[in-house]
Every structure is written in C-alpha cells, then in structure tokens.
Amino acid sequence: MGFFLETLLNGLMAGMLYSLVALGFVLIFKASGVFNFAQGAMVLFAALAMARFSEWLSAAGVGNPWLVNVIAFAMAAVVMFAVAWLIERLVLRQLVNQEGTTLLMATLGITYFLEGLGQSIFGSDIYKIDIGMPKEPVMAFESVFEGGILINQEDLIAALIAAVLVAALSLFFQKTSTGRALRAVADDHQAAQSIGIPLNRIWVIVWCVAGVVALVAGMIWGSKLGVQFSLATVALRALPVVILGGLTSVPGAIIGGLIIGVGEKLSEVYLGPYVGGGIEIWFAYVLALLFLLVRPQGLFGEKIIDRV
C-alpha cells in the first residue's frame, strides 16, 4: 500500500511538471488558435538564458544566490518578452487567416530557429540552474504506514510552484481587464476585434505569458535534470496532456497532467516489467488516444460541433 501511494504521489508531482509545459500550449492555442510546437524550444531557450545569466552574474561578483536567481529570472523573462514580440511581429502577423496546418508548420520552423539561436548565443553544453531546492527526499506518514512514503522534496516544491503559477494565471485571466480581453479573443477573434480589442497586442501579451510559463517550466525542469538540449523534447512529453485535457482548457491542462503523470508512473511500475520497460513515453500517448476515442474534444475541451 505504501509503495502504491508513493508511486501515485510521484506520478502526481511529475504530472504537475507536465501541466506546466502543457499550460503554455493551451494559453497560446486559446488566444490565437496556433498549436505552438515551439513551446518546447521556448522552454529550452528560457532555461538556457536563465542558467547562463545566473552564471555570468555570479562571475560578475554578485554574491547572494537569491539575488542572482531573481535577477537572472528577470533578465530571462525580458529575453522571453523580446522573443514573444519578435514572433508576433515577424511570423504571426504575416500568417493571419492561414490554416491551422500552416501555422503549425510555422511554429515548427520557429522551433528549429529557437533551438539554433539559443545554442549559438548561450552555448550547447549542460548547464546548471541552482535555485536552492533541497535534493534529499523526506519520509512522510511514517505513523500511518509501515516504512512511510518517500517524497522527493524537490518535486514537492516544484509542484507547489506550479500550483501557485496556475492560481496566478487564473486570477490574471478572471480579474484583470487584460485577462478579460484575452478571454474575449479566445472566444471569437472577429467579435473581439469589432468591439475594439487590439488583436496584435493581445497576441504579444499571450506569447509573453507563454514565455514566462516556459521560463518557470524551464527553471524547474532545468534544476531537476540540468539545462541541455533534451529539455526541448519535454514538449513532446506534454502533448498527450494537452490532448487529454482538451486544447482549450486551462483546468484541463492541470488535470490532464495529473492523470498522465499518475498513469505513466503506475504503468511503468506495474505494467513495464512484463513488456520490457521504457513504456512511459508511449503509454501517455496511447492513454490520450483511447480517451480521444470516447471524447474527441478531450476532458474539458469545447464541444466540437459539425456544421456544413
């Protein structure tokens, strides 16, 4: 029982991390109808920027590690804003009214570009982000179960950060006027434009928000795994989450992430040994696929209505 719960908890926390990446997808898809394949590259780019900035700041003689991290985070965020603005200016604005596939391809192009750019500017070695997360695991519920449950503190903090981010985002979307404008654009581009919401500015904002989400995801993933090229493939792990939760739903991204995280861990532990292991990566996809057969729009996606 203890072992099962431990796996479950680990899955939940891994799921939270997937949700972070999935959130970026959902934000951009909702507001601009672009399926942003470049989210993974953005995570890599942001993490590289932050890792290198903090390294350079330390080298420049800023002693306090907290200060270094905060400044590096801010600088990386500024870089992400610049990237968002450039993407909107140079790519999206030129591709207004194109089909979904064309936009998808364009984001694939952006992916290649960002991967190349990030590695040319910031280098292509493995870097560390040290935000002072405790590494050693702790035991919990020792009084309830024999042996207790081993919890990774790092994961716990990461999950907390993710939860805070999600809460902040939903506040931003529900309570501020910009958030309201974002939701209006997500609902209907033309209607939003006709009542005077500037589409281009909204797109810049939403890409900026996605950039910050990518930065947070990159920070957490980076401090867990080290900042390296493979970070860009995190996006591929997060795709089934988006599909499961529904492309247009923020809560869907969270709950989908949790389901996928738990499913992956449980399947790896209980099913993996029978089929040779390493099934984590496709199991998530197959899970999402089976789900799609029952509910084609995902858990919380908008209902798909066919019109001729």
Next chain:
Amino acid sequence: MFYRENGQFKTSYQADQQIFPIVQDRWFVLLLVLLAFVGVPMMATDYMFSAILIPFVIMAMAALGVNILVGYCGQISLGSGAFMAVGAYGAYNFFARVPDLPLIPALILGGLCATVFGVLFGLPSLRVRGLYLAVATLAAQFFADWMFLRIKWFTLDTPSGSVSVSNLQVFGLPIESDVSKYLFCLTLLCVVALLAKNLVRGAIGREWMAIRDMDVAAAVIGIRPMYAKLSAFAVSSFIIGMAGALWAFIYMGSWEPSAFSVNESFRLLFMVIIGGMGSIMGGFLGAAFIVVLPIFLNQFLPFVASLLGVALSTTVVSHAELMIFGALIVWFLIVEPHGLARLWAIGKQKMRVWPFPY
C-alpha cells in the same frame, strides 16, 4: 507563347483524360524521365549519388505517400517516421527469416506491414481530426520507436538493435554500385508515382479530396468517411513503408531504430508543406528542397565565413544551419503558403500568356 495548348483538340474521352493532356507537358516529362534515367547516371559523381540523388529519390517516394494522406485526404500525420520504420523492419524480417525471398517481394511485404500498422493507427481519425489527430499519430511514432528498441524479436535478437542487409540483388543483378542503387530506386519511384497519380485522379482520389474539403458534406453526399479515411491511411502507409524499406536497405544498409525518429516525421511533413499539399509534383519538389538544403548550407556557410575571414567551428555551423532552416521554412510559409507546386503553376501560366501579362 512558349507553352500553349491552342489547336490541340481532343476527339475522344480517353485522349481528354490522359495524365498529361497537353503535348508540351508530355514531352517535358518524357525528357525529364529520360534525363533522370540516362543523363544523370552519366554525369553524376559518387558523392552526388550517395548524398543527394539516392536520398532524394527515396524521400520523394515517402513524400508522395505522406502527400496522399495529408495533401489529398487532409489527415495531418506526424507518424510518418513510424510507418517508414515498420516498413523497414517488416521488410527486414521477411528478408532475413524467409529463405531465398527476393528483394522486391520483401519490399512489398514490408509495405504491407506498414499498411496494417497505418490502418490501426488511422482508426482515431474516425473520431478526431485536425490538430488532435496530429498528436494522436505521434502515438504511432513513439510506439514504433519503443517497439523496435525493446522487442528484440523484430531485430533478430541483436543486442544493440542495429541490423544490416547485404547481397541485395534484383533478377540476378547485384545492387551494389551507386548507379544501380539509384536506378533501382528511381524505377520504383516511377512506378509508385504513376500508381499514385492514377489513384488520386480516380474515384477513390475524389473521395479523399471530398473528405479533405469537408468531411460532413462528403458524408452527406454518400461518401463513406471510414472507408475513405482508412483507405487513404492504407495507401499512404504502404508507400511510406516501401520508401522506409528502401531507405534502410538501399541507402543505409545497416540501421538502428533511432534512424526513424520523430524528426524524420517532421521532415516528411515539411516536404509536403513546402512542396505543396495535394500535388504529386509538390512531393518531388519538396523532397528536393529538404534534401538539398542542409547539404547546401553545410557547404555554403563555411564558404561565406571564409570570404569574411572568420573560421567557423562545426558546432557554430550546425546551429546556424538549424536557424537558417527554421527561418527559411517560416519565410516560405509566409511568402508562398501553397508551396513550390504553386510557384511551378504560376511559372507555367506566365509562359503560356507571354508576352502579355495576362
């Protein structure tokens, strides 16, 4: 002026419905095929064969397959790499396990394996479409990656999962030299292209296009969506599987599962989009573009750098390549979202009305 069809009167339906109804087109294609079969082998060097021509021919075939699914039937697929892998390993298993199986039946059997796999993973297309389907087909990709890496039966229990073929021959002729490899692939490509062209202009091709343009409306006028979608998946994955088997057998010789990664799927999709969706010609143009571009950049960038007097390290070059590749794709989508095939059509139209603007 250069290119006009005035005075070419058709007196029978058969003449009106041939693949190239215009005389100039027929001659042009005939010359092109002749050039490919006779002219190119005389002129090309070994390097051109192994780096450009053979990859181009095989990738053109794969792009043709992807184009049937994506361009004609409108089902976005990111699992093409998996179909190639299934084709390659299927053909390999038949080739290695069945004694004295000739090469061409092995390739066809490999294609059939890919067909079964493709239809299986095409089933979600009956429920979901568009971007959801694109992600769903990624499942095929990751499943195939895992299957060929972990299930050792497929790789004849070799420890690293790397397999190889040797002593390939067709009708007693060995396929070893670059020229013979090229000619073999080219022959298959011509057969497949003819087949594909005839399929897409026949009844089934019209069904695919109806589904692509609007599936609900197509269903209303009596087209069975299940039959049309799954047949598109079947035909497309058969061609992609054959191309995968060729890629493995002829181009690589020995390969491992990572040869058919998700990047291969992206590359194939790029070929179709850049070449032009829903056009056989587009597949060829896109494949040429994607195959030649990295080689060109690889040669061209150090050259430019040496002109400017800076020496570039290989990592810088490879990163710059990624950037230029990405930027070019975005630029291309902005300038000509309908792909190279559209540029080709525009060029033809200009030739037709020259010297008048329209």
